[in-house]
Amino acid sequence: MSERSQLQTGRTAAHDSAFLRACRREPVPHTPVWFMRQAGRSLPEYRKVREGTAMLESCMRPDLVTEITLQPVRRHNVDAAIFFSDIVVPLKAIGIDLDIKPGVGPVVAQPIRSRADLERLRPLDADDVPYVTEAIGMLTAELGATPLIGFAGAPFTLASYLVEGGPSRNHEHTKALMYGDPELWADLLDRLADITAAFLKVQIEAGASAVQLFDSWVGALAPADYRRSVMPASAKVFDAVADYGVPRIHFGVGTGELLGLMGEAGADVVGVDWRIPMDEAARRVGPGKALQGNLDPAVLFAGHDAVETKAREVLDAAAKLEGHVFNLGHGVLPTTDPDALTRLVAYVHEQTAR
Numbered sequence: 096m097s098e099r100s101q102l103q104t105g106r107t108a109a110h111d112s113a114f115l116r117a118c119r120r121e122p123v124p125h126t127p128v129w130f131m132r133q134a135g136r137s138l139p140e141y142r143k144v145r146e147g148t149a150m151l152e153s154c155m156r157p158d159l160v161t162e163i164t165l166q167p168v169r170r171h172n173v174d175a176a177i178f179f180s181d182i183v184v185p186l187k188a189i190g191i192d193l194d195i196k197p198g199v200g201p202v203v204a205q206p207i208r209s210r211a212d213l214e215r216l217r218p219l220d221a222d223d224v225p226y227v228t229e230a231i232g233m234l235t236a237e238l239g240a241t242p243l244i245g246f247a248g249a250p251f252t253l254a255s256y257l258v259e260g261g262p263s264r265n266h267e268h269t270k271a272l273m274y275g276d277p278e279l280w281a282d283l284l285d286r287l288a289d290i291t292a293a294f295l296k297v298q299i300e301a302g303a304s305a306v307q308l309f310d311s312w313v314g315a316l317a318p319a320d321y322r323r324s325v326m327p328a329s330a331k332v333f334d335a336v337a338d339y340g341v342p343r344i345h346f347g348v349g350t351g352e353l354l355g356l357m358g359e360a361g362a363d364v365v366g367v368d369w370r371i372p373m374d375e376a377a378r379r380v381g382p383g384k385a386l387q388g389n390l391d392p393a394v395l396f397a398g399h400d401a402v403e404t405k406a407r408e409v410l411d412a413a414a415k416l417e418g419h420v421f422n423l424g425h426g427v428l429p430t431t432d433p434d435a436l437t438r439l440v441a442y443v444h445e446q447t448a449r
Contacts, residue, residue: 108235109242109304114175118305118342118364120385120418126410126447127174128440129244131346132426133167134179138433140166150195151187154180157230164234168241171437172444175242175305178231178298182248182309183256185294188223191215191257199261206260208272210279216286219293221300231301242305244344245298249310250287250328257283266315273324284328292335299339307344307366308332310357314349314368321353326360333361344387348425354379369424373412385418392423395435402435403442410446 109115114127135141144162145153153159163179183193183201192204207215221228234243248256255269256262263269273280295306313325333343345357346366358365358380367376367388376386394405406421413419421443427436 107304108240112240112242114242114420115304115342117418117420118385124449125444126419126421128421128443129173129175130423130427130436133173134163134177136429137427137431138166150181154184155226157226157233160230161233165237170433171440173440175244176238177244178246185219185290189217189219201256202261203257207257213282213286219290221297224297227297228301231298231303235302243303244305244307245295245303246307246309247291247294249308250284250291251325252310252312253287254283255312266312280324288328288331292332295336299336299341305342305344306336307346310347313347318352318356321356326356329360355381358384373409373416377416386416387420387422389424392425392428395431399438402439406439406442
């Protein structure tokens with residue numbers, strides 16, 4: 096049976112994992128846990144294996160991707176692995192001149208500001224990212240019944256990097272384009288939706304058990320602007336991978352006012368940052384969705400008792416949810432003590448064992 100057929104029929108080794116069951120809003124043996132940015136900078140073994148290798152290069156080496164993705168699974172006993180990559184990898188793969196600068200983030204040599212610039216965004220196919228297919232094949236063989244989450248950057252966040260030329264506090268160029276030339280903006284996001292969907296399809300067809308769409312910067316928008324100018328492109332991405340039958344997770348930062356719309360865009364699971372309680376998030380999202388979140392990453396610096404207290408608050412607020420995946424409200428911070436993460440996983444598993 097082909098991998099796609101297995102995915103469509105649900106017959107994969109990870110199918111009955113706590114993580115995938117929670118995503119499907121089915122009964123679980125315990126609340127599953129994984130952490131955004133669990134594979135990376137907080138781990139000494141990550142820093143050692145990455146030494147002397149640039150970020151984008153490390154994303155294109157299947158041996159490194161496999162090792163880095165597996166490290167937090169071995170160390171923390173998390174319920175899912177997340178594929179080690181970066182949201183700009185598909186843009187680099189189609190020829191966009193960009194680099195990830197340490198301490199800064201993705202920097203684009205020639206920002207996209209005009210209709211002529213759109214021609215630089217050609218379609219992506221599997222041959223552009225053979226290292227992704229190879230790495231996921233290696234990972235699924237190692238992970239067995241532990242699910243692998245694939246991911247991509249959402250069209251708005253990718254557009255923001257491309258238009259600004261790098262990270263931005265106010266997104267002034269992005270919003271100027273969105274408000275000032277809505278037709279060009281829509282065409283830009285539509286093209287990015289196709290690239291993003293293609294990148295997710297490569298990961299799913301290679302063996303990813305779920306996918307997460309990161310819209311890191313979309314919290315900068317008002318709900319009306321999101322609905323009109325962003326939601327159609329995000330919905331196109333989710334719709335493009337719907338037939339695979341894998342859970343689709345949608346996460347953004349500062350998106351408390353957008354949670355209902357983000358679920359409406361097509362996600363099966365809506366990620367929640369730490370700014371609102373999980374029960375209130377569930378009210379905003381509405382029925383028929385699982386939720387993921389939402390411990391403040393900074394709590395991990397407060398000591399074990401404080402971590403347990405705050406984690407208990409998250410679990411209590413999530414107690415009546417249809418499905419809950421425990422996570423942080425954003426990524427693991429670089430100087431987090433790895434042992435704090437390991438203890439947190441054990442605590443959540445113990446407290447929620449059924």
